[in-house]
Amino acid sequence: MRFKHQHKKTELLGSLKGFDKFLSQCVVCQEIGYDPDKLKLKQNRHFQKRARENFNPVKINDIGVCEQCQKHLSKD
Ligand SMILES: [Zn+2]
Numbered sequence: 862m863r864f865k866h867q868h869k870k871t872e873l874l875g876s877l878k879g880f881d882k883f884l885s886q887c888v889v890c891q892e893i894g895y896d897p898d899k900l901k902l903k904q905n906r907h908f909q910k911r912a913r914e915n916f917n918p919v920k921i922n923d924i925g926v927c928e929q930c931q932k933h934l935s936k937d
Contacts, residue, residue: 883912885919887927889934894919894927 883900886893897918900909919927926934 880908880912884916885921885927886925887919887921887930888925889930890927892917892919892927892929896920 883895883903884893885896894917895912897920900912903909921927922931
């Protein structure tokens with residue numbers, strides 16, 4: 862089920878030109894989401910709306926790991 866969900870997102874990426882620049886993918890959980898800081902820089906309300914409707918905010922660190930996974934990793 863998860864695969865199907867991700868596949869849908871990938872199709873969506875193809876339909877939104879320039880969108881990939883604002884998206885991050887976690888190397889651990891493979892979650893794709895928009896980078897909230899980068900999205901703020903885009904002065905296009907329609908673009909921002911589409912991003913928020915279709916993706917969750919995913920902030921990744923310098924090694925490509927999202928905040929949620931960082932929490933899990935730091936527990937050990
Ligand atoms: Zn993650």
